[in-house]
Amino acid sequence: MKIAFFTETFLPKVDGIVTRLTKTVQHLVEAGDEVLIFCPEGAPSRYMGAEVVGVPAMPLPLYPELKLALPRPAVSEALERFAPDLVHVVNPAVLGLGGIWLAKTRGLPLVASYHTHLPKYLEHYGMGMLEPLLWELLKAAHNQARLNLCTSTAMVDELAAKGIQHTALWQRGVDTELFRPELRSQGMRTRLHGGREDTGNLLLYIGRLSAEKQIERIRPVLEAMPQARLALVGDGPYRQQLERHFEGTATTFVGYLAGEELAAAYASGDAFLFPSSTETLGLVLLEAMAAGCPVVGANRGGIPDIVSDGENGCLYDPDDPTSLIRAVERLLGDPARRSELRQAARQEAERWGWAGATEQLRAYYRRVLGQRELQLVA
Structure with missing residues (x-):
C-alpha cells in the first residue's frame, strides 16, 4: 500500500x-x-x-x-x-x-x-x-x-x-525492548533526586509540562508525605509556573531525556504519577508499566483502558482532592504489594x-x- x-x-x-x-x-x-x-x-x-x-x-x-x-x-x-x-x-x-x-x-x-x-x-x-x-x-x-x-x-x-x-x-x-525493568539504576535515582536523600519514595512524572497535564495536583501528595521526592522529566510551556508552584518542595526538574536514559528514568522510580484527566490514552503510562514502575493515573478518559486498579496499578478520582494522596499512600505503603504491581504492570505492557x-x-x-x-x- x-x-x-x-x-x-x-x-x-x-x-x-x-x-x-x-x-x-x-x-x-x-x-x-x-x-x-x-x-x-x-x-x-x-x-x-x-x-x-x-x-x-x-x-x-x-x-x-x-x-x-x-x-x-x-x-x-x-x-x-x-x-x-x-x-x-x-x-x-x-x-x-x-x-x-x-x-x-x-x-x-x-x-x-x-x-x-x-x-x-x-x-x-x-x-x-x-x-x-x-x-x-x-x-x-x-x-x-x-x-x-x-x-x-x-x-x-x-x-x-x-x-x-x-x-x-x-x-x-509500547516498545517493551527499550522500556524494561533491568535498566533501574542507583546512578539514575541519584540524578532524579537532584542531590536529595533517597528515602525509597521517589515519585516520577514524565511528559510535557503543560497546563492540561494538571501536574500541580502532585504538590498536596508531597505535603502529605514528607518522605516523598518528585522528579519531573520533560519540558514545556508550563515549566516556569510549575517551578514556582513546587518551590520549597523536594522536586527536581530534570528536563528532557531520551533513549536508554529515558527508559532508565522510568525503571528507577518507585511510583509513576500521571494526574491528567484529559488523556485519550496516556502512552507514558504504558512506558512506565513496561519499565516495571507502578503507576497511579486518573480514572478518566483512556487511562482505565490501561490501568486496572489494584491489579497492575492504581486509579484515583480527579474530582476528589484527597484521592491522589490516598492512591499514592496505598501504592508506596506496602513494599510486597508494590513488587506484585511491578510484575503485573510489565506483564500487561508485554501484551501490546x-x-x-x-x-x-x-x-x-x-x-x-x-x-x-x-x-x-x-
Whole structure:
C-alpha cells in the first residue's frame, strides 16, 4: 500500500503522538508499504525509509510547541507525484484540513485519527466556552473520513456520542525492548533526586509540562508525605509556573531525556504519577508499566483502558482532592504489594507491541480500500 500521512505534529517534537507515528511508520515500511509524511517543517527529509515533506509553520500563540502549517501548492504537487492509495490525517487542524480537502478532491480514501482531547484542553487555557464550537468543527472534519480511529474505548464512545461517525479503536502499543525493568539504576535515582536523600519514595512524572497535564495536583501528595521526592522529566510551556508552584518542595526538574536514559528514568522510580484527566490514552503510562514502575493515573478518559486498579496499578478520582494522596499512600505503603504491581504492570505492557498495533492499522486500511473497490464496481 501507498499511504500519505498529514500530521500537525512530528519530529523533532517529542510526545505520545510522535511516538505512535514514528513506530507506525517504521512497521509500515518494514511490512513493504510506501509512506509519505506531510508535517510542520523541522523534521528530517526521510525517516525510517519514508519521505517527509516539511511545510512552513508558525507556532500557536497559546501553545508554542504546536506549530500550524498552512498547505501550499508544493503539498498538492508532492501528493500528486506520490499517488497514494489512501490518505491518513492525524489530529486534523490546519495542515490536516488541507489533507482532507486534497483527499476528497482526488477521490482518495480518507482515514482520520483522534489523539489529543482538544475540547477538554480549552478550559485549562481559559477558553472553555468555545468547547461546543470546537466539537462542531471536529465533527465536520472527521465526518469526511471513511474511518475515524481513536486510541481508547472511552474516546470511541465520546466521539460517537458527539456525532462523529465510523469510529473504531486503534490499539495501544509500547516498545517493551527499550522500556524494561533491568535498566533501574542507583546512578539514575541519584540524578532524579537532584542531590536529595533517597528515602525509597521517589515519585516520577514524565511528559510535557503543560497546563492540561494538571501536574500541580502532585504538590498536596508531597505535603502529605514528607518522605516523598518528585522528579519531573520533560519540558514545556508550563515549566516556569510549575517551578514556582513546587518551590520549597523536594522536586527536581530534570528536563528532557531520551533513549536508554529515558527508559532508565522510568525503571528507577518507585511510583509513576500521571494526574491528567484529559488523556485519550496516556502512552507514558504504558512506558512506565513496561519499565516495571507502578503507576497511579486518573480514572478518566483512556487511562482505565490501561490501568486496572489494584491489579497492575492504581486509579484515583480527579474530582476528589484527597484521592491522589490516598492512591499514592496505598501504592508506596506496602513494599510486597508494590513488587506484585511491578510484575503485573510489565506483564500487561508485554501484551501490546507496536507490530501488532500496526498490523491492526493495516487491516483497517485494507478494509477502507475494499470499500472503495466495492463503490467503484457498483
